[in-house]
Amino acid sequence: MKNWRLVKMKRILALALAALLCLALAACSDAGQADTPADAPADAPAAQPEKAADYHDVKAKIMIIGKNSTDPFTNWLLTAAEKVIQEGYPNVEYVVTNLNDDPSNIVTLLDQCVLDGYDGVLIQKGSNSINSDEWYQNATAEGLKISAINAVAKDGAASCSYADDYGMAQMMAEYMAQALPENAQVVFFKGPDGNQAAMDRVDAYQEHLFEVRPDVTVIAENFVEGWKKENAITLMEDWCQRYDTIDGIISVNDTMALAGLDVMKNAGRDISGVYSCGIDGLADGCLSIEAGELTASILQNADVMSEEGVRLLMQMINGDIEHEAYIVDGVMITPDNVAEMIQMHRDNGIIK
Structure with a gap:
């Protein structure tokens, strides 16, 4: 009987000690997590940096991505963003x-930004036809x-600053519908096949120039891979050999229109009576208008596009907005206002 009572007493003491130990451990645990909400998950993300009173003062690391290093409009965009x-x-x-010029590099660069702790990306992906949503x-x-700059973003996550391609081309088409002489014979540079911006501009020219002026004949037309000058030159050299009369050059950007004019000049043709147009308002285009060669262009203001793109990105990083879109208005450029546009390019450093 004595042995049984002794065993019972030892069990009671062991239980009491175990209870005291649990209480001690709980107290230590509570003390170590005093600043953590009781319902916070174990894998909760780290706290975000303190929000700046003004998004201009936000501290951030960002990557600026252009579509390539040779495109004149891309260089204007990126120069403006840096400034x-x-x-x-x-x-x-x-x-x-x-x-x-390889859209698949978008994924690689975004992954790099995530791994290297970047806060944001300002990106010109090159075409609205590239599905970057995912x-x-x-x-x-x-x-x-x-x-995103120079492209629409409809993914529900990114902001964007861009120009209305159809609207710009409509403005130019309506101008050229008034300018072209009766029964004009023109060539048409249509930009990259399948590129959404190019297709929108082509549609606007078709509906607001060629359908409005059925007397105007498109004697030659083609897509131009990459919007590039050298590809437009190859086409124009062929067209100049095939056609004795070319009254106009219709183009969905400045670079190709200027290439067409250069080929005609190099072939010894008089371009003083050639009606030509582009879109972008590049520095070279403005200088050509001033010289009496290019007839007109539409300003796609890369300064404003980049400024608004940067603003949207900084506001996102600072937590002011989730995502927004900004549409940059196109401006017609003719001999009447080209001096103002040339001064703009001097001010932004494109024209030295």
């Missing part, structure tokens, strides 16, 4: 790179903020 950041966002670090959504889910 905006340097002058208005003192706490922003950035690097500049490009896609080398890429942007996945990167956004990893905490990266994205602002």
